[in-house]
Amino acid sequence: MDRVLAMQAFIRVVDTGSFTAAAEALGMPKATLTRGVQELEAHLRTQLLNRTTRRVGVTPDGALYYERASRLLAELDELEGSLNRQGRTPHGKLRVDLPGSIGRSMIIPALPDFYARYPDIQLELGVSDRPVDLLAERVDCVLRGGEISDPTLVARRIGAFELLVCATPRYLERHGTPTHPAQLNEARFPVVQYFSARTGQVIPDTLRRGEEVVEVRGQARLAVNDGDAYMAAALADLGVMVGASVMVEPLLASGQLVRLFPDWELERIPLYIAFPPNRHLSTRLRVFVDWVVELMGQVERMQR
Missing domain, CATH: 3.40.190.10 (Periplasmic binding protein-like II)
Known part of the structure; x- marks a missing residue:
């Protein structure tokens, strides 16, 4: 397996805690993903994962490799994004989780404007008020009304509702x-x-x-x-x-x-956008955040 793809496979296994879920997330056969992780461990000459019949855990070496590989792949994504800004519009899939009331009244009605600007971005909107595990559920960012109490997330305040x-x-x-x-x-x-x-x-x-x-x-x-x-x-x-x-x-x-x-x-109830701290803002996520900030500015002007 390609080294970068093997790194992505390993990171997804750690995120989801499952080879099956990781294979589904990456759209590849479980056997192919498993073989890729095994080849990566053989190349590194170290065990990255502890496998049992109940769960998959990360070893100390695996935890260190996970952190550095995550940063490396994020920097690679950012490099590709910078080239996109020079030559092409941002593209790719973006998974966003948001409350139903915000999605129904604010985000979804304004999406025609977003797609007019960024036609090559595919949005997957998870719409609910329940808390989500961003890593396990492969969510790039969440929009939430009210204070963000999860210390594992980086939160940016982007507006407030009257x-x-x-x-x-x-x-x-x-x-x-x-x-x-x-x-x-x-x-x-x-x-x-x-x-x-x-x-x-x-x-x-x-x-x-x-x-x-x-x-x-x-x-x-x-x-x-x-x-x-x-x-x-x-x-x-x-x-x-x-x-x-x-x-x-x-x-x-x-x-x-x-x-x-x-x-x-x-x-006023604050509106935050939050994402995991070990992820750099990809170009597609950055433009989405900027668009939501602009949208909230229009909402706040209407409120005033």
């Missing part, structure tokens, strides 16, 4: 219209709660008006851990919701939602 408190007209007919955010902690004004897919904890909302501060957890009959489900629950008249302005403003304009407490402010 948050609005809303409810449907039918909900307000049934329950009345609350006049103060503290009322949302009472049972007579049910809310839809959002709990973190990572921690399982309900995420409270903090509203401010001058020196007055109110934390809202609410009395919920329903809690969800997905942004699209959260929006669907609110539109089904199940409770008051807090949503990003870019996502709820079309529904406010159509009358499907009504804004509550317009003289109160919520802390």
